[in-house]
Amino acid sequence: MRIKVDLKSDEIPRYWYNVLADLPFQLDPPLDPSTKKPISPEALGPIFPMPLIEQEMSDQREIAIPEEILKEYAVFRPTPLYRANYLEEYLQTPAKIYYKYEGVSPTGSHKTNTAIAQAYYNKISGTERLVTETGAGQWGSALSYSGAKFGLQTNVFMVKVSYEQKPMRKYLMRLYDGDVVPSPSDKTNFGRSLLKKGGDMPGSLGIAISEAIEKALSDPRTKYSLGSVLNHVLLHQTVIGLEIKKQLELLNEKPDVIIGCHGGGSNFGGTILPFVPDKFSGENIRFIACEPTACPTLTKGEYRYDNGDTAGLTPLLKMYTLGKEFIPPKIHAGGLRYHGAAPIISRLVKEGIVEAIALDQSETFEAAKLFSKIEGIVPAPESSYAIAGAIREAKMAKENSEEKVIVFTLSGHGLFDLSAYV
Secondary structure (H helix, E strand, O other): OOOEEOOOHHHOOOEEEOHHHOOOOOOOOOEOOOOOOEOOHHHHOOOOOHHHHHHHHOOOOEEEOOHHHHHHHOOOOOOOEEEOHHHHHHHOOOOEEEEEEOOOOOOOEOOHHHHHHHHHHHHHOOOOEEEEEEOOOHHHHHHHHHHHHOOOEEEEEEEHHHHHHOHHHHHHHHHOOEEEEEEOOOOOHHHHHHHOOOOOOOOOHHHHHHHHHHHHHOOOOEEEOOOOOOHHHHHHHHHHHHHHHHHHHHOOOOOOEEEEEOOOOHHHHHHHHHHHHHHHOOOOOEEEEEEEOOOOHHHHOEEEEEEOOOOOOOOEEEEEEOOOOOOOOOOOOHHHOOOOOOHHHHHHHHOOOOEEEEEOHHHHHHHHHHHHHHHOOOEOOOHHHHHHHHHHHHHHHHHHOOOOEEEEEEOEEOOOOHHHHO
8 A cells, every 4th residue: 555644734844945055065156147246136127026125135045935836736635645565566676765746736736835935925016917938838837827826917938849749738828828939039029039939849948938038128017027037936845845854753763865857956955955964964865866868957057157048137146057058859858858957956066065967858758658557647858867876876775685764855746747658
């Protein structure tokens, strides 16, 4: 029988955890792209509302979650932690495998955790319209849903290859009154400049971000929302790891390995960051970020300052990057096709606190198909990278006769991605 660990609704975390308070080093500051000097909060004002700017720069360990956000979280949080008994039996591994399932959210992924928070803070700051990018569509869906909840209009620039591959996601965004267009588009100067070049232009998250920011800068009533990378986004996602901690405590378990897929870093960061102080205090925990070989940011990128978007509109961030003009192949895991990585995760990789591995799409889809048949949940293509990483670890445990505890986050379901499995 599969073990499911639930928390009570009153056990939703009341605070987000800010790892910056506990790091033994300071992150390199974001730089103004024009002056190359540390950017001021005021310079970010045209893009983000002030409460999110304050969270981005905060070193406060715990940041209270407003009641209005907790009410929305209570629709789907706490999310369940499952033990993958059937997968363990199939692999004949002595390891215990647990997975945190974020696919129970209204839009089917972890992205709703920060979308709700960002929509709320924009609403109380007087914003009328949100504009954003999306890769595979999970983030665009989550922000459209959250915008509808708080009475905000939402415009989404969806990477063209995913717009064509994943029609169900754009239908979901439109159900929530989100306006979604393929990127590059004819809606912005930057998009039009790329379309004029002709040829096959699959798009990228960097291009879509540029288009979204251009729109935000053109209207003072509009703000930009980002679904990954930045400190405040990872902060909101720590509800995942905080809940995992409580659930493992109920089982009297301690994790040996914690795994997540990695694109920009929000799901991975949300999973591991609450456990980072435990590692600093001497606990033997490994953190493994699983990314695609087609977009190997952490494993083959350079650790340096770079823009988060292709046009160079964003602040310069110190991160692992493949270069802002990198156009990744048309893999199905559209949410992992990003040239950069969260500064927090990048620094943890640089310091040797986080391991990074790159996996081929063929291996991850085999893992996803196996998981679907054995555990009964069809994973999002992005999540399949975490599954493949967990299977690798479980096989190693078998080879070494190790009874270790493996935990990974299943960041979303793949019911809108079934064409990828054909």
